[in-house]
Amino acid sequence: MSDGLNGLGESGPDTAVQLLTPTGERVEHPDYAFAGDDAMVRRFYADMVRVRRVDAEAIALQRQGELGLWPSLLGQEGAQIGAVHAMRDQDYAFPTYREHGITIGRGVDPLRLLAMFRGTDPGTWDIEALGVHLYSIIIGTQGLQATGYGMGLERDGLVGSGDPERDAAVMCFFGDGATSQGDINEGLVFASSFNAPVVFFCQNNQWAISEPIERQSRAPLYRRAAGFGLPGVRVDGNDALAVHAVTTAALDRARSGNGPTFIEAYTYRMGAHTTSDDPTKYRLEHELAQWRDRDPISRVRAYLESTGAADADFFAAVDAESDELAVRLRKECLALPEPSLAETFDWVYATKSPELVEQLARHEEYAASFEEAR
């Protein structure tokens, strides 16, 4: 681990699957191949740039006091965009709070994310229509929920029917820190025991706030899968093409009824844990510099430029669209309606309990007393 690249070397038992080198060269792998064409690579590029632009705008909004907090995904765009493009409409994802590439990739308006971190909203979108759950904030809880959702899919006859338009699977996203949580481990036990159609997708970004991966695990995370009785694979998380290939295979396996897979996407959190964090207190600049050379967007751009699969107009258009999105988000974020405490009373139960009815009435009477006093 002395080189800071932790098993990403050219060869060895823990070498990650890679299909696009950091300098943008396509390479072959004996078990995995990228099934997409250059048009798909261009989409990956555009989506990664867009989500990074949203991230930058959100950080700026937080610094200006417009958001309470923002967890940056900087550096993890390749893992997320590669994974989300492997999903089909009928699949379902359980993301955590750093998975902006997953939510936006599934069609969630980034404004919904800003609303959550601005505090105008509990963090809500149409989970059923978009096939993506709400951000899990308690670390690891989604490991079990994803497994249960998969058990539900199986009971609905939506696993292993042989119809690719119908069969579905679940993506469970979590980080290296979550691998120490009981719920992720229990999720792996349940998924393995019930052969649930779940892909456990761990983004090992090397840091859980200030704690390095060595505090969570002394063995490569993907190797844990064997102990649970399911396949584990390590993929270069900054290589969107490899992530797409590995995730596609795992999802196909799950949908066809062959059970869960554990993917360790080996990546790096380039930013702070959140806008409240100060990583200069616990990590060194040289580590960042090494990972900057492995940037997920740069390598796709290098590939597109060197092969002529995209021209200057394409890159300019992607930048322009991203900037337009950022302008729109800033404007709409500032115009988000303020929530009222009263409306939250409606969300607790199917119908308000007698206690809630009484408390709300008293609160409104109290609030009204100030109006009358004017």
Add this chain to the structure above:
Amino acid sequence: MSTTSVRPSSRPGARGRDEGTPAPVRTMTMAKALNAGLRKAMEDDPKVLLAGEDIGKLGGVFRVTEGLQKDFGESRVIDTPLAESGIVGTAVGMALRGYRPVCEIQFDGFVFPAFDQIVTQVARMRWRTKGAVPMPVVIRIPFGGGIGAVEHHSESPEAYFAHTVGLKVVTCSNPADAYWMIQQAIASDDPVIFFEPKRRYYEKAEVDTTAEPLDLHSSRVVRPGRDGTLVAYGPMVKTCVEAASVAADEGRELEVIDLRTLSPLDLGPVFESVRRTGHAVVVHEAPVSVGLGAEVAARITEECFYSLEAPVLRVAGMDVPYPPSRAEEDYLPDLDRVLDAVDRSLAY
């Protein structure tokens, strides 16, 4: 929330009987009544699933699910790995797919590994989705002491759950309520923590499977009286009824109210009673401090202040861990401790 409200007959848990089913009025234990209620709920709705440890072939350590896996299959009666958070966490996922999971926690003291999923996930999903996504999960927990068990098998953790917004908490005290309330809990679109008084599992009473059941979230006057009010739930209802019976021999008529629902509380009948009697004693097994009794006492004080002839008293477990079983008779409220509190109240 009145004691006279009934469920519409078209919904699960209400009147309705197929040809060839057993006699409508049967004498059965609470365990059997729960079994019959679970069976009826599973027959009425194919989305109802059971999940827990040893609930399949064994039928659960208390045999509440006996025979259900044989009749409904392993896909609907799931023997889970030995992990309570796993039982509840996977139930959340299945509920998101439209299922109505009924989780069995083997013993009260084993629920805490699942506490996070219950408090941060089950209780919050509807709120988090601004009311859009219901969480129709029932979590059955055998609770309370009196069975000579080892540590962590005699706990009364109901206050933790009643304190958690987003959950509903109920407990049955007799076989008939057990039969109906489990079906009503399963039909609820809100999550229900369902406490079963394990020391009453094998006590028998008549269950009328064609009766119109009381609303799930209603308390009930189980014995009328004019001299004082005893408020109890779960295993302590029987204790209080026995105490009232002895008091009657001494010329005191005590009213006994079975709360049945701990969240939301239905204290209308309690207030009505206390306004007549002027004396209230709340009884539960759980440790006295910051328990349900404190909440009930506070609300009685708020609503019945000018009717009270004495402070509301509590008879409860003490603020020590549940004792070794040879000492549990001293810990658990019993007939004499209840009557002692009545004496103190009436002497005010």
